[in-house]
Amino acid sequence: MGMVSVSNLKKTYGHFIAVDDISFEIEKGEIFGFLGPNGAGKTSTLNMMIGLSRPTAGEIRIDGIDIKTQTKKAQAKMGIVPDESNLYNELDGFDNLCFCAALYGMRKEEREPRARQLLEQFRLKEAGKRPFKAYSKGMRRKLTIAAALIHSPQVLFLDEPTTGIDVESSRQIRDMILELKKKGTTIFLTTHYIEEAERICDKIAFIAEGRIVASGTVPQLMESISHGHAIQFVTDKNIESLPVDLQACFKGSKVTIRPDHSLVMASDQRIPLFPVMEFFHENKVEVYEARELRPSLEDVFVKLTGIESSVLKKDKEKGGRQ
Amino acid sequence: MKSWIAFWNILKKDVKNYYLKPPNISWGIIFPLSWTLMQLIRSPGGNILELLPGLISMSVLFGTTSMLAVTITFERSGRSFDRLLLAPINLSVMVLAKIAGTILFGIFNALVPVIFASFLIDLSAVNWGLVFLAVLMIAITSALLGLLIAVSAKQVFEAQTFSNFFRFPMLFLCGLFIPISSLPLVLRPVSFCLPLTYGTDILRGAIVGSNTLVPLLSFGMLILFSVVLFLICRHNINRKWIL
Numbered sequence: 001m002g003m004v005s006v007s008n009l010k011k012t013y014g015h016f017i018a019v020d021d022i023s024f025e026i027e028k029g030e031i032f033g034f035l036g037p038n039g040a041g042k043t044s045t046l047n048m049m050i051g052l053s054r055p056t057a058g059e060i061r062i063d064g065i066d067i068k069t070q071t072k073k074a075q076a077k078m079g080i081v082p083d084e085s086n087l088y089n090e091l092d093g094f095d096n097l098c099f100c101a102a103l104y105g106m107r108k109e110e111r112e113p114r115a116r117q118l119l120e121q122f123r124l125k126e127a128g129k130r131p132f133k134a135y136s137k138g139m140r141r142k143l144t145i146a147a148a149l150i151h152s153p154q155v156l157f158l159d160e161p162t163t164g165i166d167v168e169s170s171r172q173i174r175d176m177i178l179e180l181k182k183k184g185t186t187i188f189l190t191t192h193y194i195e196e197a198e199r200i201c202d203k204i205a206f207i208a209e210g211r212i213v214a215s216g217t218v219p220q221l222m223e224s225i226s227h228g229h230a231i232q233f234v235t236d237k238n239i240e241s242l243p244v245d246l247q248a249c250f251k252g253s254k255v256t257i258r259p260d261h262s263l264v265m266a267s268d269q270r271i272p273l274f275p276v277m278e279f280f281h282e283n284k285v286e287v288y289e290a291r292e293l294r295p296s297l298e299d300v301f302v303k304l305t306g307i308e309s310s311v312l313k314k315d316k317e318k319g320g321r322q
Numbered sequence: 323m324k325s326w327i328a329f330w331n332i333l334k335k336d337v338k339n340y341y342l343k344p345p346n347i348s349w350g351i352i353f354p355l356s357w358t359l360m361q362l363i364r365s366p367g368g369n370i371l372e373l374l375p376g377l378i379s380m381s382v383l384f385g386t387t388s389m390l391a392v393t394i395t396f397e398r399s400g401r402s403f404d405r406l407l408l409a410p411i412n413l414s415v416m417v418l419a420k421i422a423g424t425i426l427f428g429i430f431n432a433l434v435p436v437i438f439a440s441f442l443i444d445l446s447a448v449n450w451g452l453v454f455l456a457v458l459m460i461a462i463t464s465a466l467l468g469l470l471i472a473v474s475a476k477q478v479f480e481a482q483t484f485s486n487f488f489r490f491p492m493l494f495l496c497g498l499f500i501p502i503s504s505l506p507l508v509l510r511p512v513s514f515c516l517p518l519t520y521g522t523d524i525l526r527g528a529i530v531g532s533n534t535l536v537p538l539l540s541f542g543m544l545i546l547f548s549v550v551l552f553l554i555c556r557h558n559i560n561r562k563w564i565l
Contacts, residue, residue, distance in 0.1 A: 051410060076410035086401040090339045102331035103409035105324025 001064060003028040003186040004049070004155060009058035011044050018044040020210040021058070026188060026203070028154075031181050033201035033299065040113075041210040042190040043083065046159055049181065049188065050080050063154055076104065078152035081189075083160040085140035089133035093143050094122055096132055097150055101138065109118060111150070119148040121222040123172070138169030149180075158189045162196060162269040166314065174200055190208040198297040222263070222295055225303045230266040231273070232258075234289035239263055249279055328411040331541070336406035340378035340393050341427045350427060354381035375525035376464035376498040377435040378453075379388035380520055383397045385431035387489060390424040390468030399477065407563060417556055421465040428461030440494075452528035452537065459544040466551035467517075472495045473558040492516050502534070517547040 002025035011019040019041045026032040036042050040203040047053035051071040060067040062074040063253065087096045093117055101111030118126045122142045126137060141161065148156060158177070177187060177200055191197055198218055205215035214221055243255035246265065253267040265271060270280050271294050273290065280287050295303075341347060351492035361373045397403040406416050437451075439445060444512050467488065475481035494500065495509060496518040502510055513519050527533025533540075 050403065052407060072410045075408055080407075080408055083403065084401055086404060087340065088335070088402055090402070091335070099331055099335055100405065103328050103405065103408075103411065105327050133425065180370065233421065 001061065003030075003233065004032070004159070004188060005059075005061040006045075007059050009045065009048060009060065010056045011041075011048060011053065012056045017210050019048070019055075022207070022210075022212045022217060022222070023058075024205055024212065026186055029184045031189060031200055033197035033298070034188065034207060035192075035194065035197055035204060036190075036207035036305075037192070038072045039089055040207045041233040044161060044208055044210075046188070046190055048197075049166045050078060050157055051075055060296055060314065072208035075117075076151075077154045079148035079151070079156045081145050081148045081156070081161055083163065085144040087132045087140070087147060089143055090131060092129050092131050093119060093135070096143065097147055100147040101308045103282055106151060116149060116248045118149060122146045122176070128224040136166075138165040141165050141169060142173065142182065145176065152226050153185070157187045157283045158187065160191055161189065163192065170196075194296075194301060202296070206257040206301055206305055214300070218297060221297065223293040225300050227271055227293055228266055228268045230264055230293040231271050231276075232289075232291050232293050233263045233276075233280070234285050235261075235263065236288065239285060242285070245283075246276075246279065260307060325411055325415045327348045329407065329422075331440060332406065332416065333422045336393065336420065336423035337426065340389065343422055343428075344426075346389070348368075350385060350431050351434055353384060354431055355438065357381060358435045358438050361543060364458065370439050371445075372530055374435060374439050374529050375522055378432045378457060378525055379460060379496070379498060379522045380493065381431040381435055381494065381516060382416045382428040382457055382521075383489060384459050386424045386428035386464040387428055387468040387471070388482065390421060391471040391485050391554070392450070392476065392478055393424075393479050394420065394472035395475050395481040399473070412447045413544065413556055414552075416507050417469065417552065417559065421462070421469060422547050424465040424468060425458070425461040427463060432457040432461075440547075445459040449528040451465055452524060455541070456521050456524035456528060459516065459548070461523075463485050463517035463551060464546060466555055470551065470558070473562055492518050495519075497534075517544055520544050520547075 004026040006025070007023045008073045009019055009022050010017070022041075022045065024032070024244055032163055033155065034042050034045065044053065049062075049067065051067050051074065055068065065074040065077070067074045067188060067195045088099065090100060093194065097115035097118060098108075098111050101114060106114070116125075117130075119125045124143060124146070124147070127139055132140065132143065144280060145158070145161065148158075161173050161177070165173075174196065177189070181202075183185060189197070189201065202220070203215065203217055204221060205212045205220075207213070216224070239257065239261070243257060247265075250265070250271070250317065253265055254268060255263060255265050256320070257263055277287060277290075323379055341350075358373075358377050361377060362370070369507070394403065406420075407415070432536055436445070471488075472482040475484055495513045496516050497503070497513060498518075502513045502519070505513060512537065518544045520535065523533045523535050524537050524540045524544075
């Protein structure tokens, strides 16, 4: 059994089904990305996993502990970063961290050095004595993540960790997530950002209308929609006449010309590059660039969910608040 | 031990964050002081000693109910309250920690009319032990009523409206202004369903010696109210805030 195990999870509000029979497992030290547009069921799933909401049906286990029957025991193993930075405005950064540590029963001798260490790690040492309300959005986010890590949790839940913050803070947070993974922390991450998920997640699940429509590693997901190979060639001259000859020479291939006048050669089989280059050479065509075309994770998302990626982008602009 | 650390730190944070803020301290002084002056101006020849139980009761009731309902609703709307719900501490410990600060604030409120009266009259005959226990029990039951309101309210203004909805009828039905025996027959059973009735009666006995119920019975009733309200609050938090 994985560090996090979700099976046949369901949540309904009256007649509305927010989460519909979803199952997945997260292994220890894995980063699991949960992607979907607003209202897809991401936060509902997360809230059930952290014990802030009760499942209508199904089971959630954190390190083998049933969240439904042993909520507090399971919560002791978790660090939670909600989509809104919800620390105490009146307290300063240091006191906020110490307070959060005390909620996990950490003694003063343990929590104060740990709070200092985290402030340093998150480059907030100077801001440690400033009230939380005086922090910038990026700083607030970083302190909220630091608060979730104060008791060194085994599983970290991050709800839209980089939404609405500056590029530098986002980069620092992504680096920190990868650093935590190296130390063996299991991470569950919900996000709108496909590129972010592609960059840092070991496994990804796409959720739409409360159901997981696809899940797996990034290569597995890409493989699921990619049936063949394609190479794009950027050449020096007009090649309008070449596709027919190329197709005749390389049986089973399909050659098209793109609006930018580049040539795309597609085939079910892998395309041997050297014979193709020889063909161009014989026809006195200079090739400046040859690149393998692969579907992006965004293409996979669009194909599998039927939701245009612009919907996600709009959600991002809204700030990702559900 | 872990629960105790969490309890103590929630209490410390609330006292520092809310109750020791200048507006709340001044409110805690000015409000009871206004009640006291109002009563004295209304009946200049009135016996201050007889007014004292009512003034103490009102100060504690208003202090505790408003503070807890407002602070919790405030934390709920800012979602910082979720931190407490997600922490690995027992819900009962969390509820006790949240009401502890308000109870202390209520006791502080009760001190104001007492200090004021001590300058004007001789209070040597007062049974202070009984007064303290009565104030403590009124503060506990009022704090729990405040929590009950907080669970039902979504916004701070809602919490304030709900508070007044039960506070003012309670003041008129608990025998503070009108003796219960003078109330219409139909309202009398309602009086005995209010915790303030028993708290005020103990205070009357301890300060003026004119209680109508046996103090032991009143304390028993206040403990019963506390336990029932605590269980209802715990149940409601579990039902309404963990969806």
